[in-house]
Amino acid sequence: MILSIVPRPSPPPRSEEELMARANALAGRTLGEVAQEYSLIPLGGWRHNKGWIGMLIEHVLGASAASRPEPDFPLLSVELKTIPVGRTGRPLESTFVCAVPLAGDIAADWRQSNIFRKLARVLWMPFESERTIPFEARRIGSPLLWSPSPPEEALLERDWGMLMDRVICGQVEEISASEGEYLQIRPKATKATARRSVIGIDGEREMLLPRGFYLRPSFTAAILARYYS
Template sequence: MDSPKTIDELMVRAESMSGRSIGEIAQLMQIEVPASLTRKKGWQGQMIEKFLGADSGNLSQPDFSLLDIELKTLPIDYNGKVLESTYVCVLNLYNNLDDETFGCWQLSAVYRKLQHVLWVPVARTAGQSVTEFRVATPFLWRPSEAEMHLLKMDWENAIELVSLGKIDQLNARDGEVLQVRPKAANSKVLTRTTNRQGQLIETLPRGFYLRPQFTQQILAQNLKLS
């Protein structure tokens, strides 16, 4: 599907998914639904991207480049509880270390992607087939000044550790709303970074993730959940 040219056009498409099952949407697109998402974790998001006309692929810019809007699917249960953290983008551990923009919040992928987000909540329950997952009400979100401050603080703390070669101190427990976690298909996938002595080493790739508690607040605020 062509990329939407206006926010109204995007929201018409998004709202047309509301209440539909993943199976129904896949049928409209003539796409086969996998039996499980265990080994195809990105399938659901990719299908929704295609349905809505996202055009950025794996680039660091927002999914809808003409609108500067990022798309994020949000797994929830049927009571509206967020089930897992939300991947934002990769944490570049090596290529940007000599870049003068490295450490600049306003130029970061996290900042660009979270400026304006279209959230698509998808409800599911344990043991339910992927075809029965159901899209709840999509909504647009812009972080408040307070939310943006929290995101910036967590991002800066992570970037500082990388810049100092303290990759070993990056911990998923750190970060109030934004955490850093390994991002790789398996333990054999490695990327380069530098240690405290400035030596090149190999380590697991990392990614930025929004904590479930944070996305739960966003969901509650926008869908008026109790």
């Protein structure tokens, strides 16, 4: 566990308006202030921990999907994405979306895929992540409730189709993080114990590390720039 105590989370919001009211109430506040209010202090004191930040904001906003393959707010079909930004408001890293299906139920159509469900409606919660700012003093930014425009969706679908063609053909190990203009595939874990059995390019079973879909910073930077400008 990365939290010293785990109090009862907020109840799930019943509407987008209620969700945005909670999110707007966090804007401008520091991670330390919110953590103190909700009694969610990291074990071992303050330190950079992206997983803890996501857990804190999920707890406060009432996200209830946990690790299930559905949006974080199932009743609203809204996904929550915390995004670390620099002083200029630009994202500092790529954004994990969801796991890449390496076996079993692989959607043949973009609109039937889990990644489409995750990105159809997203609540972006930016937060300061400059290393020069003390962890507990980093502020949460203004929230943005976003759905991809037709051009944005077309770009994502194009990258998804290209990458999933490689997956279906058993070329998972050959996929480079440089592939995809706005959407990329990268390993999601490094431990050998996390490997999963999948069918490789030669039709034989292989043990591979799980992969994840990530949005490149150039894509999320364009979203935030339009909103904050």
